[in-house]
Amino acid sequence: MLDVRHSDVVVIGAGQAGLTSSYHLRRTGVDHVVLDRSDGPGGAWRHRWPSLRLGGVHGIHDLPDSPLRETDGARPAAEVVSEYFERYESEMRLPVLRPVKVHAVRDGGARLLVESSAGTWAARAVINATGTWENPFWPHYPGQRRFTGRQLHTADYRGPAEFRGQHVIVVGGGISAVEHLLEISEVAGTTWVTRRPPPFTDTPVDGRAAVAEVERRVRAGLPPGSVVSATGLPNTGAVRAAWERGVLTRLPMFERITADGVEWADGRTQRADVILWATGFRPALAHLAPLHLREPGGGIRVAGTRAVAEPRLHLVGYGPSASTIGANRAGRAAVHEIHALLREPERSLKGTCPGT
Numbered sequence: 001m002l003d004v005r006h007s008d009v010v011v012i013g014a015g016q017a018g019l020t021s022s023y024h025l026r027r028t029g030v031d032h033v034v035l036d037r038s039d040g041p042g043g044a045w046r047h048r049w050p051s052l053r054l055g056g057v058h059g060i061h062d063l064p065d066s067p068l069r070e071t072d073g074a075r076p077a078a079e080v081v082s083e084y085f086e087r088y089e090s091e092m093r094l095p096v097l098r099p100v101k102v103h104a105v106r107d108g109g110a111r112l113l114v115e116s117s118a119g120t121w122a123a124r125a126v127i128n129a130t131g132t133w134e135n136p137f138w139p140h141y142p143g144q145r146r147f148t149g150r151q152l153h154t155a156d157y158r159g160p161a162e163f164r165g166q167h168v169i170v171v172g173g174g175i176s177a178v179e180h181l182l183e184i185s186e187v188a189g190t191t192w193v194t195r196r197p198p199p200f201t202d203t204p205v206d207g208r209a210a211v212a213e214v215e216r217r218v219r220a221g222l223p224p225g226s227v228v229s230a231t232g233l234p235n236t237g238a239v240r241a242a243w244e245r246g247v248l249t250r251l252p253m254f255e256r257i258t259a260d261g262v263e264w265a266d267g268r269t270q271r272a273d274v275i276l277w278a279t280g281f282r283p284a285l286a287h288l289a290p291l292h293l294r295e296p297g298g299g300i301r302v303a304g305t306r307a308v309a310e311p312r313l314h315l316v317g318y319g320p321s322a323s324t325i326g327a328n329r330a331g332r333a334a335v336h337e338i339h340a341l342l343r344e345p346e347r348s349l350k351g352t353c354p355g356t
Contacts, residue, residue, distance in 0.1 A: 003119065007033050008342055010114045010123040012105075012287070014096050015043025016063065017317030018129035019085060020331030022094045023064045028339055035116055036098040037134070041089055042082030044133035050076045051159035051183055061328055063088050102130075105313070106290045110346045112312055124346065125312045125338045128288065129327075132281035139171070139279055143257040149273045154180070155281075163188040163274055169262060171253075172278030173198045175233060178248070180278055182238055185247040191270050192250045193262075200239070201232035218302045218319035221295025224283070283318055305334040314338065 011018050014036035025032045055073025070080045100118040111122040136155040154176045160183040173194035242248050254262035261271040293300045305314040314334040317327045
């Protein structure tokens with residue numbers, strides 16, 4: 001094909017999952033390229049709000065063969081992780097191209113075709129490591145367009161200072177919602193609204209059980225589900241202090257949005273200047289639509305990291321590998337499978353993988 005570049009493997013995304021995958025590909029001598037849509041290193045971390053300090057972050061795991069080494073917990077996590085990823089890309093000589101937006105991945109017969117803003121690559125295998133940050137989930141409620149105040153999502157949040165003296169309704173039952181409430185309540189009035197009672201727990205998180213539940217879902221072709229649904233919300237000292245201040249008194253979901261606030265089914269109302277939707281993210285997979293991988297349950301059926309319906313595609317950072325430590329393990333496992341695939345003659349493998 002004219003004007004098409006060839007590479008054994010194309011990695012889409014240069015966050016933790018993408019860099020880990022690239023590291024293992026380079027270590028095993030596999031020709032590959034990493035396409036990243038961001039302007040610079042850091043993956044989703046480069047977009048986190050400035051008030052999120054490194055010391056308040058849970059679960060940053062070291063990249064392979066290169067510890068983070070940052071000791072100043074007061075520094076913004078976005079700065080620290082972006083610097084760390086930049087150093088890693090340079091030290092490990094990873095072939096990252098940016099900014100490159102991938103538009104589509106298609107079945108090109110013997111190879112998968114990765115169409116992007118920088119041209120098309122023909123690859124024998126693709127590792128998708130796009131995460132979720134680019135796909136914030138916005139629920140829809142009656143009257144949403146009538147609201148005269150400001151609406152924003154966690155993806156747009158830059159810290160509490162801009163809400164000083166206002167009243168903010170925070171919607172969502174996850175860790176981000178709690179973090180927003182703890183900060184914003186120091187400078188503004190807040191109301192917390194969730195669909196279900198928040199699952200606070202004093203019990204240490206059973207990570208293995210949480211991963212097993214997510215893995216069960218993706219094997220069944222269901223969406224992975226939220227982390228909190230599997231682990232609960234840790235009842236930390238800061239959380240207990242917020243309980244004492246009344247910040248975490250939760251209300252059920254409102255029925256509609258009005259011009260100046262929200263209204264519940266029983267007629268109760270709450271005036272608001274801002275509605276902050278801390279309603280999570282969904283996997284950023286729209287570019288995979290041409291492969292027709294969605295199951296009736298709404299997810300992509302995955303065995304390990306391999307898409308069952310397209311064995312040349314691996315999803316790293318999806319489902320059970322969505323955590324930073326999970327992404328490290330999954331990147332290594334995906335490359336192991338791809339290395340075996342590359343030893344086979346070039347042919348379309350779609351639908352031929354045994355044991356699926």
